[in-house]
Amino acid sequence: MCVFIRILATAMLFVSFSPLANAKLIEGETAPAFEAKLISNQKFNLETAKGQVVILHFWATWCPTCLEEMPALSDFYNKHKEQGLKVVAISMNDANEDQEVVKYLEKFKFDSSFNRNSSFKGYGRVWHLPLTFVIDKKGIVRRNGQSDATVLNEKLLEKTVTPLLEKD
Numbered sequence: 356m357c358v359f360i361r362i363l364a365t366a367m368l369f370v371s372f373s374p375l376a377n378a379k380l381i382e383g384e385t386a387p388a389f390e391a392k393l394i395s396n397q398k399f400n401l402e403t404a405k406g407q408v409v410i411l412h413f414w415a416t417w418c419p420t421c422l423e424e425m426p427a428l429s430d431f432y433n434k435h436k437e438q439g440l441k442v443v444a445i446s447m448n449d450a451n452e453d454q455e456v457v458k459y460l461e462k463f464k465f466d467s468s469f470n471r472n473s474s475f476k477g478y479g480r481v482w483h484l485p486l487t488f489v490i491d492k493k494g495i496v497r498r499n500g501q502s503d504a505t506v507l508n509e510k511l512l513e514k515t516v517t518p519l520l521e522k523d
Contacts, residue, residue: 380479382499386490387477391443391468394457399443399466405494407439408519411478412507413470413486413500415447416459421485424507429463431512438520439492442466445473447484491519 380387389401389411401409412428414421425444432442442465446456450471460467470481478488479501487507489498498515505511 380477380488380496380499380501382496382502384496386488386494386496387475389443389473389475389478391445391473393443393472394460394467394469397466399441399468401490401494404441404490406492407441408492408516409490410440410442410516411475411488411490412442412444413447413481413484414444415484416452416455417448418484420506424485424487425463427507427509427512429465431509431516432463432465435517435520436464440516440520443468445470445475447481489516489519492522 386401389399391399393399410428410432412424414425416422428442428444432440444460444463444465444467446460446467447470448456450469453469456467456469475481483504485507486500486504487498488496488500491497497519
């Protein structure tokens with residue numbers, strides 16, 4: 356009996372700290388709140404972005420896959436921003452790397468924020484990078500990066516995001 360209780364307690368502990376335990380994020384359901392003070396000092400609020408397709412992209416300069424994805428994300432954004440596409444790249448770098456992050460981001464035109472200036476609790480624990488969420492014009496999650504870690508490229512973005520831009 357004692358062994359069973361220990362196994363059960365361990366399993367409950369594991370589940371309670373799993374990355375998805377605190378994120379009830381389901382594709383097809385309303386996206387959780389997201390707010391950020393952008394590096395440009397403007398504020399972004401997902402609630403006021405309704406009517407736009409929003410890509411929330413968690414990344415870091417020390418993440419090779421993140422650096423691989425950023426140019427594709429930038430090219431896609433530049434191609435589709437007039438159709439109502441909004442990108443917010445959230446840097447997961449430490450505060451002592453701010454200058455490096457800002458310098459790296461100079462070549463991109465989409466919005467960005469530092470994780471410490473963003474409120475994203477409803478998206479779960481950011482336990483892997485890159486991590487990308489796509490929210491449609493009505494505020495519905497269409498891509499959950501917690502359950503789909505496919506590396507972003509322009510082909511995937513065209514397939515996933517472009518149809519959302521074309522819908523009313």
